[in-house]
Amino acid sequence: MLDYLRLEVRRTLRDAGFVIGGIGMPVLMYLLFTNLGADDGGWKTGSMIGMAGYGAVGCALNTGGGVAEDRAIGWLRQLRVTPMTPRQVVVGRTLTGSVTVLPAIVVVLAAGGLVNGVRMAAWQWATVALLLWLGSVPFTLLGLGNGYRLTGQTTGVTNMACNLGLAVLGGLWFPVTLFPDWLRTLSAYTPTYRFAQLGTGVAEGHAPALGAILVLTLWLLAFGSYAVLSYRRSGRTV
Amino acid sequence: MTQGTGKQTAGTTAGAQTAAAQTDPAVRFTAAVKSFGAVRAVDGIDLDIAPGETVALLGRNGAGKSTTISLLLGLNEPDEGTVRLFGAPPELSVRAGRVGAMLQEARAVPRVTVRELVAFVAGRYPAPLPVSEALRLAGITELAGRRVDRLSGGQTQRVRFAVALAGNPSLIVLDEPTAALDVEARQAFWASMRVFARRGHTVLFSTHHLEEADAYADRILVIDRGRIVADGTGEQLKRSVGGGLVAFDLAGRDTTGLDLLPGVRSLEVRGDRARLRTDDPDATVIALAGLGAIRGLEVAPASLDDAFLALTSTSASTSTSPSTSTSSSTSSVTEVA
Numbered sequence: 001m002l003d004y005l006r007l008e009v010r011r012t013l014r015d016a017g018f019v020i021g022g023i024g025m026p027v028l029m030y031l032l033f034t035n036l037g038a039d040d041g042g043w044k045t046g047s048m049i050g051m052a053g054y055g056a057v058g059c060a061l062n063t064g065g066g067v068a069e070d071r072a073i074g075w076l077r078q079l080r081v082t083p084m085t086p087r088q089v090v091v092g093r094t095l096t097g098s099v100t101v102l103p104a105i106v107v108v109l110a111a112g113g114l115v116n117g118v119r120m121a122a123w124q125w126a127t128v129a130l131l132l133w134l135g136s137v138p139f140t141l142l143g144l145g146n147g148y149r150l151t152g153q154t155t156g157v158t159n160m161a162c163n164l165g166l167a168v169l170g171g172l173w174f175p176v177t178l179f180p181d182w183l184r185t186l187s188a189y190t191p192t193y194r195f196a197q198l199g200t201g202v203a204e205g206h207a208p209a210l211g212a213i214l215v216l217t218l219w220l221l222a223f224g225s226y227a228v229l230s231y232r233r234s235g236r237t238v
Numbered sequence: 239m240t241q242g243t244g245k246q247t248a249g250t251t252a253g254a255q256t257a258a259a260q261t262d263p264a265v266r267f268t269a270a271v272k273s274f275g276a277v278r279a280v281d282g283i284d285l286d287i288a289p290g291e292t293v294a295l296l297g298r299n300g301a302g303k304s305t306t307i308s309l310l311l312g313l314n315e316p317d318e319g320t321v322r323l324f325g326a327p328p329e330l331s332v333r334a335g336r337v338g339a340m341l342q343e344a345r346a347v348p349r350v351t352v353r354e355l356v357a358f359v360a361g362r363y364p365a366p367l368p369v370s371e372a373l374r375l376a377g378i379t380e381l382a383g384r385r386v387d388r389l390s391g392g393q394t395q396r397v398r399f400a401v402a403l404a405g406n407p408s409l410i411v412l413d414e415p416t417a418a419l420d421v422e423a424r425q426a427f428w429a430s431m432r433v434f435a436r437r438g439h440t441v442l443f444s445t446h447h448l449e450e451a452d453a454y455a456d457r458i459l460v461i462d463r464g465r466i467v468a469d470g471t472g473e474q475l476k477r478s479v480g481g482g483l484v485a486f487d488l489a490g491r492d493t494t495g496l497d498l499l500p501g502v503r504s505l506e507v508r509g510d511r512a513r514l515r516t517d518d519p520d521a522t523v524i525a526l527a528g529l530g531a532i533r534g535l536e537v538a539p540a541s542l543d544d545a546f547l548a549l550t551s552t553s554a555s556t557s558t559s560p561s562t563s564t565s566s567s568t569s570s571v572t573e574v575a
Contacts, residue, residue, distance in 0.1 A: 007350065007358050014349040074344030078401065081311050081332055081339040081411075082362040 004084070004092040005099065008066070012100045018062055023104045026055030027111050033173070034116055043175070045120075048112035049128065049199035050172040055104030056136040057167060057192060061159040063097030064143025068155035071147070071234065090144075090231060097140030098133070105132045124202055131198040131208060135216060138191055141223040148230035166192040191219035262325030264289045264409050264440040265310060269319035272305055279305035280316070281464030287442060289408065292435045294455035295444040298550060302464040303444040304342060307413050310442070311339055323409060331409075335363040338407035342414045342444075346387045346394045353382040356400045363405030376400035377430055392423035399427065403434055410434065412443035416450065428454050448542040462550040475545040481517040483544075486526060487534040488512050499525040515544075 012018055030051035034044045070076045079089055109129060112118040120128070142162060146155045167173055169183075170192025176184050187193045197212040265287035272280040279302050287293050297303045308314040309321050312328030323331035331337055347355055356373060360366035373379045376399045381389065386397055395415065402410055412431070416424045431454065435441045445451055451458045452472035460468040460475065468475055481501065488510050497505040501518030511534070516522040519537050526532055 003358055003361050007354065010354070011347075011349040069348070073347065074341055075347050077313065077341055078339075078344055080313060081337060081341070082359055082405065083333050083335045083364070084362050085333065 001088050001092055001095075004088065005095050008092065008096040009099050012062070012066060012096065013103075018059070018100070022055060022059040022062055022100075023107055026051045026058070026104055026108050029054075029173070030108055030111055031115060044112065044116045045118050045203050046175055046200060048108060048116065048118055049132070049203060050175075050196050052105045052108035052112075052128075052132055053135075053170075053192065053196045053199065054163075054167045054172040055108055056101040056132055057139045057172070057195070058163050059101040059104050060097050060136045060139035061143035061146070061163050063093060063100065063140050064145065064147030065152070065155050065159055066096070067093060067144055067147030068150060068152040072152045093144065094137075094140055097143065098137060101136045101140070102133060105129055105136075120203060124205070127202045128199045131202060132195075135195045135198050138216065138220040138223045139195075141220070141227040145223060145226035145230040148227065148234040166190055169193070170196060172196055189215065191216060191223075194219070261289060262322070263287055264291070264324060265442065266322045266325075267306075267309070267319065268322075270309055270316040270321055271318040272309055272314060272316050274305075278464050280309060282319070283461075283464070283466055285459070285466060287440060289440050290438050292441040292454065292456045293443075294451035294458045295442060295461055296446065296448065296451045296458050296546065297444070297461035298446060301461045301550070303461055304413060305464070306461065307339075307342075307411060307442075307444060311337065311411060335365070335405055336408045337411065338402040338405050338409070339411040340398045340402040340413060340415050342417070344398060346389065346397070348387040350386055351383055352378055352386055352389075352397055352400070355386055355397065356404050359401045360404035363407070365406055366404055367406045369404070372400050372404040375403060375430055375434060377426055392419050395419055395423070396427065396430070399430065407439070409440045409442070412441070414444055414446070416445065416447065424450075448546055452542050460546065460549050468545075468549045472542055475549070476540050476542055478545060478549075481515070482519045482540050483536075483538045484514045484516055484519055484522050484526070485511055485534075485536045485538075486531055488531075489533050491531060 030047055033051070034047050067076070076089065080086070106129065109125065113120075113125070143159055146158045146162070150158060169187055170176075170190040171179070171187055172192055176187045176193065179187060194212040194215040198208045198216070201208040201212065263286045265285065267283045267285040270280055270283045271278065281302070283306060295303050295306060305314065309316050310323070310328060312321075312332055321328055324336055326334070328337075350358075352373070353369060357369045360369055360372060366372075367375070370379070373382055376396045378393065378396050378400055381393060381397070386394065389397065395418070399412070399415065402412065415431070416427055419427060428450070431441065431443070443455070456471065458468070458470065458472055458475055459466050468478065470478070481503070488507070490510075493505065493507055493512060496502065496512060496514065499514070499516075500521035501516040502514045502522055503517055504515045506513040506515075514522060523532075523535070523537060526535070
């Protein structure tokens with residue numbers, strides 16, 4: 001299982017598209033968005049968490065793209081004729097997702113601290129990173145659900161749509177305070193808004209909001225079921 | 239069918255039969271059926287493969303080869319009947335690391351090196367080959383550090399072979415392993431396969447190249463419309479269709495009546511040359527000699543192509559070969575030869 005994780009993480013990190021789109025883009029956008037226009041210390045922290053979250057969501061969803069690719073080229077089928085069990089393959093893939101979100105989180109947080117001068121206590125940095133990491137699991141599951149259900153190309157497009165839609169709607173790119181009321185109401189139900197809320201709460205010095213944990217848990221269950229259903233459906237054709 | 243197998247090959251199969259009596263067969267299909275919608279892709283296959291045999295599964299595209307292999311590997315479940323590998327359901331034998339496979343539609347795994355890929359697969363098996371050995375057997379030692387998705391078609395194919403044998407499985411299954419290979423790559427591939435087979439592994443490969451089946455398998459299973467229509471060595475298959483081809487120069491002679499000569503099944507004229515397909519070349523030649531029609535006389539045994547055509551469906555209706563007229567699931571070659 002660890003071997004499988006290592007192999008898949010390696011394959012993901014060798015994907016130039018992943019490195020540029022999943023890690024480079026969020027950092028670049030973060031530095032751009034926070035250094036153009038008015039200088040506002042709060043936005044540098046808020047956007048840092050938003051963009052780290054955006055990067056994490058992108059990387060988590062990318063795991064599903066990898067699955068779709070593996071199905072298309074017959075690699076999952078090949079694994080089925082090795083002694084690996086289907087469960088090991090799925091768990092290995094999920095773990096791969098949770099490992100590959102880390103670079104994006106770490107790099108954006110580093111850019112915040114080193115370039116934008118965001119200051120937080122050591123425990124806050126650690127907790128923010130940890131919460132963003134754990135909070136990305138629902139998105140990995142959403143990506144897997146897409147990857148097991150759709151073809152490679154459709155998965156790519158769907159993941160992209162999910163990524164951008166959820167990022168914008170959840171206020172990862174622009175603060176929700178800029179949204180009209182109705183959109184802000186909608187935003188409160190998105191997994192991305194609640195995901196970022198885990199981090200912003202800690203950055204402001206208090207525990208993550210209970211509402212954030214609750215809503216995100218519901219999304220975790222929803223996306224988890226989606227992933228399981230998709231996997232079962234693909235089991236017959238993989 | 240098992241009986242037929244025992245009778246027909248005194249050499250290889252008889253030895254293997256003894257082994258089979260002591261242990262479970264490597265592969266056993268019992269009345270296996272698999273349908274996709276209205277199509278019965280596998281239509282009642284009974285089959286035993288003894289440990290150590292090298293068997294070719296020969297058939298046209300769409301004859302049921304790939305479905306048979308899917309059933310064998312546990313990728314599909316039969317609708318009826320059973321499939322066993324080493325006495326256990328395929329899934330369990332696969333899980334126990336007794337099986338390695340080279341699947342037909344698989345493409346190169348992106349962004350891994352050859353060594354990483356082979357080492358990873360080897361690591362899944364309880365008693366794998368050393369990675370360097372697997373690479374050597376597949377003839378890709380010098381490609382170890384290259385990325386799999388940057389290799390040529392022939393190289394990729396050999397990587398997939400290395401993946402199949404990396405775990406040192408007792409049974410290796412190769413689904414059309416040489417499709418899309420050029421002649422040289424094909425020969426290199428079969429040389430590797432032979433080395434592996436000689437170590438006592440059971441090898442099952444599918445192909446639609448008759449020469450390959452004839453040259454590299456101990457035993458050929460001809461599959462058509464989801465059924466095994468013949469089972470024997472290449473030699474036996476050729477004999478089962480009987481006779482051969484007698485050709486001679488007409489030298490202006492009239493062809494009337496040639497198709498009525500003893501043994502003659504069909505007549506074909508190409509330019510000035512007559513080609514007689516015959517069940518009894520000796521009788522045909524004697525009759526031709528009587529007619530004085532022996533200029534440029536040539537007698538050739540039936541080719542495997544002839545056998546294959548006679549055994550599979552298109553020509554089944556016109557063929558007089560007894561093996562195809564048998565309506566039961568499998569006709570043993572010996573019974574007809």
